[in-house]
Amino acid sequence: MDDVFRALADPTRRSLLDELFKEDGQTLSALEARLPMTRFGVMKHLKLLEEAGLVVARRQGREKRHFLNAVPIQLIYDRWVSKYAAPWAATLSELKHQLEDRTMEKVFEIYIKTTPERLWEAIINKEMRAKYTFGLQVSSDWTPGSRYEGLGGGQPSSDFVAGSVIVEGENLEVDPPRRLVQSFRAMWSDDVKREGTSRVTWEIEQIKDSCRLTVTHDELRENANPELYGGWPMVLSGLKTLLETGGLLTTPGSLMYAPDQAGGG
Structure with a gap:
């Protein structure tokens, strides 16, 4: 830092x-x-x-x-600000980006002291993923072309309704432990449902005793609802905390997806 x-x-x-x-x-x-x-x-x-x-x-x-890349700013917030803030401030949001094809792309990068295999496991393992996505239960057989589905209610403190479909999509590319490409359809509110399908790419690269994880959320509609992508810094900082310390972030999960909280996704 x-x-x-x-x-x-x-x-x-x-x-x-x-x-x-x-x-x-x-x-x-x-x-x-x-x-x-x-x-x-x-x-x-x-x-x-x-x-x-x-x-x-x-x-x-x-x-x-x-x-x-808002992730380092999120990490600073998690360490020095969030435990004093009341209520918790929303993460960086409404980042406006216009490309020639009138779509948006958001890139998030973080370094985690772990192995590619352990990081991959944290991404696809239902129980581990629920710990840093605030109870979201993601299920799939993780093969190319297979479907995945994220259900709410994976933790007692989850802000999601148990059994409700939060996200869904298809695993477009599966190359463990290096690359996972998925279509992404958000289902947590009527507003995000109207945004349609975008794409999320997870890329893992080993750098000495750490891994660089890059998450690219693209094929977003121009001026897409920031709920779709604004929560990635919080998710990735939670993943880093879990793998490096075994602990969990205490920031409220509702900021990721709640329609009345701009900046989650």
Whole structure:
């Protein structure tokens, strides 16, 4: 977290994050046009933000686009803010992003001190997953083309109605313990049902004694309801806490999916 605090200490880097918050997935040229500095200066600040995990860069054709990664900010919140906040503040939400094909893509990245095999197990194991998704029971045979379904009521403290379908979809690619691609249809409210089907990709890469987990939520409708994707930072920080400490986050699960709480998903 020292790298995160150092990155946030500079006002120019905070301005870059503000610009990505307003419009996610911008190119270097677009960001350069918004700041009173040279292209080299913008590149230097973006590199430091990437090293701190606050920005994730992705190549799309000939362009390199930059995405705000809210997970490190969520981890800071979990450690220093959430236990004092009452009520718990909603996570970063309503990140607006417009691509040429008029869809949105959100990228979230986190480092977890574990093995790829253990991380994969935490993603597909019903009991383990319920611990960091606030009781959501996800069932599947985890083969390519198979269906999966997430039901509420997996924990006594779950905010979901027991047995209700919360999410559903198809396992498009299954490559353990490296990559899982799923279609994603949210069912927890009428608003998100109307958003239709999007796609979630889990990618695991071993980095020395840790794993880099990247979750990409794409094929989202332009200006999609932020309930669909805003809860990923909380889910991933809960997964990190579970695997590294065996403990659970105490942040309320209702913030992920409740229709009256913008920013969960």
